[in-house]
Amino acid sequence: MRLGKKPARPTKPAYCAGDVLTLKSGGRPMTATWTGPVLFAPGNWLICQWFGNDGELQQEMFPEETLERARNALAA
Secondary structure (H helix, E strand, C coil): CCCCCCCCCCCCCCCCCCCEEEECCCCCCEEEEEEEECCCCCCEEEEEEEECCCCCEEEEEEEHHHEEECCCCCCC
C-alpha cells in the first residue's frame, strides 16, 4: 500500500489535434498533432509541428498552459 496523495488526473485537453496554436510568449503558428497526458510530467502536453525559417518541418512537445490559439492564422 502506498501512502500519500494520489496523482492528480489531467483535465480534459483544451486543444485538439489540428488546432493552430502559438506559444503565449510569441512565435510562429504551429499545428497540434497530438494532445494528452504523459508519464514524466503532470498536466496535458501537446506535440506541435511548424515550418522553420529554412522551410524545414520542426516538431516539439509543449505543456498545454504555455500555448494559446493562434490569431489570424491561415489553415493549410
